[in-house]
Amino acid sequence: MADDYPFDEAEITSAWPPRDTAPGGYMEPIRAAGAVLWRQGESGREAVLVHRPDRDDWTLPKGKVKNGEHLVTAAAREVAEETGLRPVLGRRLPPQRYLRGGWPKLVDWWAAEAGPGASEFTPNEEIDRVEWVPLAEARDRLTYDHDVSVLDNFVSGPLETFPLVLLRHAPAGEKRAWEGDDLLRPLDETGRETAGELARVLEPYGPMRVVSSAAARCTETVLPYSAATGAEVRTVPAFTAGVHPGGGGVDTAAARRAFATLVEEGRPTLVCIHGELVADLMKEALARLGAPVTQQISLRKGTFWVLHITSGQERSLAAVERHEATR
Template structure:
């Protein structure tokens, strides 16, 4: 996918698994270039970067994965044009999954981080790996989602809590089902309004979960303090990863409270367009949740 400036977009992952003496990182060998790198590839036209990262790892390794925390992007010139590669950490869904050689990648090796740094063909990739090694291995995603498009409030004559998604909003909800799925199975918690529940419904059906409504996230039934406290409570309860669908009036307060809880700088603009979402990757250690390891914002088309 190209931007207006002609930038080439690509996505990939630092795929890792546990070993008794520390993590092992997957490096792939591409016979076309005779180099060692991470699984990655170009973002297709109209494809979301999250979906591209997941797809490229599967295509190059044959291993299905879930994405973890966001890692630094790298930018370099490719045939005279700027190329940006966005990276995430990733873990295999099946611990016993094995590499499947293909036309693009003929070898995969699981290496300790220090050996992988030496094996990588490009210093820019080594920098990404050092950033991976410097951060927490285990993170838990907390997703703050603004409901999808639901038409204009002024055009709805019934109780606003019953206002449903419009056609574009339903398309966004279907797209969100796939995007949220890249982070594994999330607990769907929603405002008690139709448009928020409908936004999460395709994801819940796809993942086998059930949408739980909570008035703490319901516009007209809550306030910033109550909503923020409830989010922190759910994020720190030690249960499964979380997605909370709520309203534009609340999303900024939620991300700000989560950041303040863990000493993370609050984004200058924490707002979201309809169908947009923040992902806070919370570091998890033996004592529980210890901080925000990474924070990223995405949009679901069309928004």
Template sequence: MSPRRGTVVAAGAVMWRTGKRPGDLEICLVHRPKYDDWSLPKGKVDRGEHPLAAAAREVWEETGHQVRLGRRLPTQGYDVAGRPKLVHYWLAEADATAGPREPDDEVDEVVFLPVEDALQRLTYERDADLARAALAAPVRTTPLVLLRHAQAVRRPDWSGPDIERPLSASGQRQAAALVPVLAALAPSRVLSSDAVRCVDTVRPYARQHRVTLELEPSLAEESLRTGSAAQPTGDLIRTLLADGPALVCSHRPLLPVLFEAAGAEPGDTLEPSEFAVLHHDDDGAVVAVDRHRLDAA
């Protein structure tokens, strides 16, 4: 859903946690004294901010929970005071280490309620409908992020070995802009082709979040040209689908191989710095695929 001119863009999450009894879930609601309503945590996207980053930030600001975003949920569109509003939502599991949030003028109460109680307390039916949609599929998933490297110096403009071809100035800006966006997904492993343009795309995130940057030659274009990509790359992806959240940076020609190994449809070609999030369950099965670009807002 593309925003109309003058649209207020916001982002938030349906945040959940396990209830007191096994199998039970609780949903987080916030009370806003300005409107005297109960709603899902959300807020406006800042100028130049990606909705993914905004959703994680707003959840933190309104609830005190630092979360990793899960599956993307249906986007809400409605009018507020005569202006169109577009709200992007994701699932998010609550932070078990979060302490109580001090009340303020924006949010004076944060509660977790069993699903049926939460649905009844929500002021807006659209929020209840969104929560129902969120719970209709697996709520706990793990992200595998497949990222095409940022914009590189054009091949005709580079005389050195292709593996050493660097990012362009715009590509360097894209790599920096990716940091808060990827942080919303919090990958704990970062794997990259050993090509400079891939390494320099994910290095800013890895460095800022103190994640070891793992170089994987099988993710490089050269492995595709020599016919040595399919088996090791497939094994790598299948291993990651059985592991924790991960980020993989590679090249356009390799991306279909990565999607195929994950059992997911590749869809349209990812543009430079664009990425897909493959949300998989505990069995490694991909249950949803989200695609994102830096100019999403």
């Protein structure tokens, strides 16, 4: 957190104005996504602000979600397009909802740091200036109250976190239709497409080591991500179904111990597992992080949890989000 940030003026929000539709009605919101892009500057922490010449305003980098686009990739794309910087998404921030031309607009936000592969910003008709601004000054420079609320939410929580992604493998067809060893049962056509989408959706979280069940349906799920990032896939027997005494099921206790080790090691990590382990591993992580357990903890095939965990010696949960491979 920034010591010189005006917390006496900050407004930490987790909801949005309730009166944004006609009484008793609903209007599908315009969807947008963006990020508070930050760095450690010479005089303290700074955030990126962008200036739009047509409106003569200062705002945070964000933009509309394209049809069929995933929120995660939309946020990363918009920040890169508006700043020339490639964001690595950190913890998710509360969304903001407000009226735009009389129509509700819903904006999803993340904290982010600039990663490698940045390009030089070129002024254009949409954005003509991009500036790194100290956090306290950024609050005064922002034109809109809803952007100020985003910055307040950003500063109120931990800035340095790492992602731990818990992914259930993609669709692999029916077990009863597979005649060979179940460990070798591959992804089906839908599963292969899902694996390719997952590689694109996971990329904005930055480089992660990859840990997986040794089952083919799990290693094939993370193969496109591994190929795109160069990360080696390390298989763990404790996460693998069908290799334990009796030839079936999972060793829940061993899996929980292995997952607890990953939490404590404090490295960005992608873990691909079987559905029967999801609830136990989430409960293990949340318990160790002193966080409550959600009632809807399970995952469908090809979906994942992202636990954003503080990087300090004392681990705690900074944010958690759940996504499918597609929007």
